[in-house]
Amino acid sequence: MTALSGSMKKNGKLSISSAYEHFIIHYPVVLWWKVVLNAGYVPKHSFISWLAIKNRLKTKDKLSIWGVTDNDRCMFCNREAETVEHLFFECILSKSIMGKVLHCCLIDRGVYRWRRELSWMSRKAVGKSLLARVRRTAFNCSVYNIWKGRNKSIFGDRRVEET
Numbered sequence: 001m002t003a004l005s006g007s008m009k010k011n012g013k014l015s016i017s018s019a020y021e022h023f024i025i026h027y028p029v030v031l032w033w034k035v036v037l038n039a040g041y042v043p044k045h046s047f048i049s050w051l052a053i054k055n056r057l058k059t060k061d062k063l064s065i066w067g068v069t070d071n072d073r074c075m076f077c078n079r080e081a082e083t084v085e086h087l088f089f090e091c092i093l094s095k096s097i098m099g100k101v102l103h104c105c106l107i108d109r110g111v112y113r114w115r116r117e118l119s120w121m122s123r124k125a126v127g128k129s130l131l132a133r134v135r136r137t138a139f140n141c142s143v144y145n146i147w148k149g150r151n152k153s154i155f156g157d158r159r160v161e162e163t
Helices: 002-007 016-023 043-053 060-065 084-090 092-104 114-124 130-155
Strands: none
Touching: 043 130, 084 092, 084 114, 084 130, 092 130, 114 130
């Protein structure tokens, strides 16, 4: 205990803050947290975005590995295996949706792949300005509604189409 308590001393005395710093696990800082977790966001949108970022959405590629389904094709395009990367925004339908969202948010560029889109939002859609808030909200809302549309296609037998 003496070696341990020696590292927890501040000015020769045992300190709660030194003990806390000794035992706390320091995780790397992620840049995407401001895009997903912020006051004023819709919690269900943030939650689905967080699951997508952590690659924890139950996409068809995972369900097929687990033996839940034998079809791992994307519900929207039926061309590729449904992964988080494909669903957001490699699929032709979700890419088109995100393109329209970007245009409405005054972002004049093409739609990037999932990780790059998230990285761009993490760098460019931060701050307290109204435009930054709208961009972050639109991003989370897009991810949520693409996921919701995918689930409606699977469980509700309703085909989602571009409008």
